Amino acid sequence: MGGGRGAAAGRLRAEGAADAAGGRAGAGGIGRVGPRAMSAPAALPGAPHLVRDGAVLRLDGHDLAALGRRFGTPLYVYSRRAMLDALAGYQRALQGRRHLVCYAMKANSNLAVLQTFAQAGCGFDIVSGGELDRVLAAGGDAAKVVFSGVGKTAAEMRQALVAGVRCFNVESEGELERLDEVARATGVRAPVSLRVNPDVDAGTHPYISTGLKGNKFGIAHADALAAYRRAAALPGLRVVGIDCHIGSQITQVEPYLDTAERMLDLVVQVEAAGIALEHIDFGGGLGITYTDEAPPPAETLVRRLLERVDARGFGDREILFEPGRSLVGNAGVLLTEVQYLKPGRTDEGGRNFCIVDAAMNDLMRPAMYQAWMRIEPCRQRDGVPLRWDIVGPVCESGDWLGRERDLVVQAGDVLAVLSAGAYGMTMASNYNTRPRAAEVLLDGTQVHLVRERESTAELFARERLLPG
Numbered sequence: 001m002g003g004g005r006g007a008a009a010g011r012l013r014a015e016g017a018a019d020a021a022g023g024r025a026g027a028g029g030i031g032r033v034g035p036r037a038m039s040a041p042a043a044l045p046g047a048p049h050l051v052r053d054g055a056v057l058r059l060d061g062h063d064l065a066a067l068g069r070r071f072g073t074p075l076y077v078y079s080r081r082a083m084l085d086a087l088a089g090y091q092r093a094l095q096g097r098r099h100l101v102c103y104a105m106k107a108n109s110n111l112a113v114l115q116t117f118a119q120a121g122c123g124f125d126i127v128s129g130g131e132l133d134r135v136l137a138a139g140g141d142a143a144k145v146v147f148s149g150v151g152k153t154a155a156e157m158r159q160a161l162v163a164g165v166r167c168f169n170v171e172s173e174g175e176l177e178r179l180d181e182v183a184r185a186t187g188v189r190a191p192v193s194l195r196v197n198p199d200v201d202a203g204t205h206p207y208i209s210t211g212l213k214g215n216k217f218g219i220a221h222a223d224a225l226a227a228y229r230r231a232a233a234l235p236g237l238r239v240v241g242i243d244c245h246i247g248s249q250i251t252q253v254e255p256y257l258d259t260a261e262r263m264l265d266l267v268v269q270v271e272a273a274g275i276a277l278e279h280i281d282f283g284g285g286l287g288i289t290y291t292d293e294a295p296p297p298a299e300t301l302v303r304r305l306l307e308r309v310d311a312r313g314f315g316d317r318e319i320l321f322e323p324g325r326s327l328v329g330n331a332g333v334l335l336t337e338v339q340y341l342k343p344g345r346t347d348e349g350g351r352n353f354c355i356v357d358a359a360m361n362d363l364m365r366p367a368m369y370q371a372w373m374r375i376e377p378c379r380q381r382d383g384v385p386l387r388w389d390i391v392g393p394v395c396e397s398g399d400w401l402g403r404e405r406d407l408v409v410q411a412g413d414v415l416a417v418l419s420a421g422a423y424g425m426t427m428a429s430n431y432n433t434r435p436r437a438a439e440v441l442l443d444g445t446q447v448h449l450v451r452e453r454e455s456t457a458e459l460f461a462r463e464r465l466l467p468g
């Protein structure tokens with residue numbers, strides 16, 4: 001990694017395993033050493049819908065411990081209002097100009113969540129045929145879908161062409177050729193936007209940095225003009241736009257602005273070559289507050305990008321964004337019940353383990369990126385906090401949700417892992433034959449179970465014993 005343009009000076013990145021202090025300095029929410037979870041936090045950063053009401057933790061007014069007891073744990077709980085409020089930030093700033101917010105549904109693809117965004121006028125950024133199926137099942141409009149991803153299969157291309165997606169964000173010359181073939185065979189001209197890799201450092205964790213030369217994504221900036229010429233010459237394709245994505249959990253505007261300049265340079269060149277671009281897609285959204293990050297509001301990002309667009313005379317183009325995390329991340333929590341407390345001989349190097357019923361299979365981010373996610377008791381207890389590692393039942397030492405958290409807990413308590421609305425449930429697995437969690441969507445005073453807990457029978461229903 002490294003070496004990209006606009007490298008944010010002094011940014012620290014997570015790498016390797018978590019250190020003994022329970023995390024590493026890293027880009028936002030990923031391995032960052034966070035403040036110790038205090039026993040009585042005054043405010044829950046970044047999540048205005050989540051409040052500490054006396055001892056009770058409430059999301060949209062609902063008592064989270066009670067929800068955990070009612071639906072069982074592990075349980076994801078989301079606030080519909082928080083999602084719509086987050087979306088409104090983008091929409092306000094884009095008002096009065098042609099635009100489309102394509103929710104990056106990889107962040108959270110529950111049908112009711114998709115339905116919420118579809119009803120609010122969103123399109124969707126998809127990366128698989130499966131995600132397209134979900135959009136359609138949720139009542140979304142294929143004509144508002146952009147199809148991203150480096151490895152689209154011919155079958156997925158056909159599926160998307162027949163459904164009538166808004167465009168394919170093409171990431172390589174090989175993909176252009178294949179899409180042209182599939183489009184001609186299907187009899188539907190494929191709308192194409194090229195995903196350009198601007199070689200800009202987003203200042204985020206290496207695993208979720210996508211706009212550097214060394215990343216697998218997009219067509220290199222230097223090769224983009226030639227790729228546009230090729231695309232324009234292929235009869236099965238119709239060039240409609242330009243697109244990029246430089247990474248996720250980006251907490252500063254500057255990498256986006258650097259990217260915008262490089263994209264707009266290309267727009268000038270591509271149009272000078274006689275190829276019109278109807279839309280400009282700036283990719284994903286901003287990062288969120290997991291601990292002490294302070295990303296600017298979406299309005300600021302959008303406004304500053306639009307200034308650049310207008311300054312270059314492209315104010316008449318449709319503007320697209322593909323935000324994921326910032327729309328749903330702080331709208332959700334993962335509830336988990338404490339099973340056992342296993343204090344260690346800390347004076348001899350041991351650790352205190354708080355063993356909960358959620359694990360890395362439910363929430364992968366801490367194990368995968370050393371992500372620091374805030375953990376709060378749903379009912380705060382009085383007492384002297386002890387320093388706990390919050391770990392799951394999975395048989396791996398990397399199975400932790402949080403390390404070195406100062407909490408007053410007892411077996412049977414319900415804890416909430418905050419900011420779990422994005423890349424939580426969508427990355428869950430059935431490792432250790434653990435059924436995936438249930439999901440609840442709060443809509444004002446209403447409580448909707450939007451995904452039932454899996455049964456173990458469902459997990460192996462498609463498996464077969466050998467005959468005899």
Ligand code: LLP
Nearest residue numbers: 104148245248249284285322323324325423
């Ligand atoms: N568009 C494309 C093409 C993407 O690949 C992504 C995210 C987005 C949009 C949305 O970006 P956002 O607004 O969410 O930053 N699992 C990781 C995050 C992976 C992000 C991958 N791409 C995590 O838990 O941090």
